[in-house]
Amino acid sequence: xxxxHFTHMLARxxxxxxxxxxxxxxxxxxxxxxDLQLAGHDADTAxxxxxxxxxxxxxxREDYESLRALISxxx
Amino acid sequence: MTVASAASVExxxxxxxxxxxxxxxxxxxxxxxDESRAWLRxxxxxGPVHEAAVQRLHALLLRAARxxxxxxxxxxxxxxxxxxxxxxxxxxxxALMSVLARLDDFRGASRFTTWVYKFALLExxxxxxxxxxxxxxxxxxxxxxxxxSSAGLGPAEAAEQSELLTALQDGIAALxxxxxxxxxxxxxxxxxxxxxxxxxxxxxxxxxKTLHDARRNLRTYLTNRGFDPAVSFEEHH
Numbered sequence: 076x077x078x079x080h081f082t083h084m085l086a087r088x089x090x091x092x093x094x095x096x097x098x099x100x101x102x103x104x105x106x107x108x109x110d111l112q113l114a115g116h117d118a119d120t121a122x123x124x125x126x127x128x129x130x131x132x133x134x135x136r137e138d139y140e141s142l143r144a145l146i147s148x149x150x
Numbered sequence: 151m152t153v154a155s156a157a158s159v160e161x162x163x164x165x166x167x168x169x170x171x172x173x174x175x176x177x178x179x180x181x182x183x184d185e186s187r188a189w190l191r192x193x194x195x196x197g198p199v200h201e202a203a204v205q206r207l208h209a210l211l212l213r214a215a216r217x218x219x220x221x222x223x224x225x226x227x228x229x230x231x232x233x234x235x236x237x238x239x240x241x242x243x244x245a246l247m248s249v250l251a252r253l254d255d256f257r258g259a260s261r262f263t264t265w266v267y268k269f270a271l272l273e274x275x276x277x278x279x280x281x282x283x284x285x286x287x288x289x290x291x292x293x294x295x296x297x298x299s300s301a302g303l304g305p306a307e308a309a310e311q312s313e314l315l316t317a318l319q320d321g322i323a324a325l326x327x328x329x330x331x332x333x334x335x336x337x338x339x340x341x342x343x344x345x346x347x348x349x350x351x352x353x354x355x356x357x358x359k360t361l362h363d364a365r366r367n368l369r370t371y372l373t374n375r376g377f378d379p380a381v382s383f384e385e386h387h
Binding site: 081085095099102107132144145149 | 261275344355
């Protein structure tokens with residue numbers, strides 16, 4: 076078992092093993108993915124490859140987390 | 151609900167025929183919630199109704215941009231409050247232009263407010279990432295290997311790490327120069343993709359495609375030498 080910082084570096088270098096979409100598709104689908112997710116539906120099945128992309132792309136991951144935080148903060 | 155298929159990493163470009171179809175056939179009314187329908191109706195109106203809707207939309211986008219600025223503020227101690235306020239305003243202005251230009255792209259698969267928020271958040275995030283790296287050199291070389299200490303590992307694990315590290319370095323060296331620079335900068339040295347795209351005069355989508363290709367080649371390299379990169383990644387994933 077390798078230490079966490081080593082596996083973390085490996086994850087960043089190798090990215091997700093499963094098929095993923097690109098950044099432009101991610102942006103196009105992010106709002107629908109999130110609304111579906113927050114409504115309790117299976118967003119990962121509806122939008123294949125998006126979940127993997129969020130693990131491979133730190134910038135899109137940040138955008139996702141910001142959008143989720145903003146929507147969750149709404150009254 | 152649009153169901154996308156998992157595809158290889160390619161910039162998504164809407165074909166002209168689809169864009170034209172959207173222009174004459176906006177969102178079917180049944181797909182929209184009342185609030186989203188009202189937004190579209192008012193933004194597509196003429197005169198004072200349109201102007202008031204644009205003002206409301208800008209206020210919404212500014213709130214989202216300020217939200218993003220506030221989230222990232224702890225990581226930007228060198229930026230003053232008025233600079234951050236200007237960035238939020240610029241982000242809202244740019245997002246407003248994007249939303250109005252792409253209004254016919256909204257298909258009602260999400261709430262309208264969720265759809266517009268992402269434009270403001272993206273604009274703010276990109277501007278803040280660029281400001282954070284303004285004037286900084288972009289590290290394109292493998293500077294982080296020495297941080298990977300094997301301290302605390304047993305002899306077998308240290309040897310395993312050393313072997314994998316050597317294979318990784320060899321695999322990275324076997325990439326094309328462009329793939330190598332992009333992989334090292336983004337994945338190893340933590341340079342934000344927007345910042346590197348800006349310095350290399352390209353865009354996020356194209357750069358991520360390069361990163362994706364580099365990662366695939368590196369996985370193949372490791373697999374061909376008897377390593378199982380999927381196992382190592384899944385442990386963290």
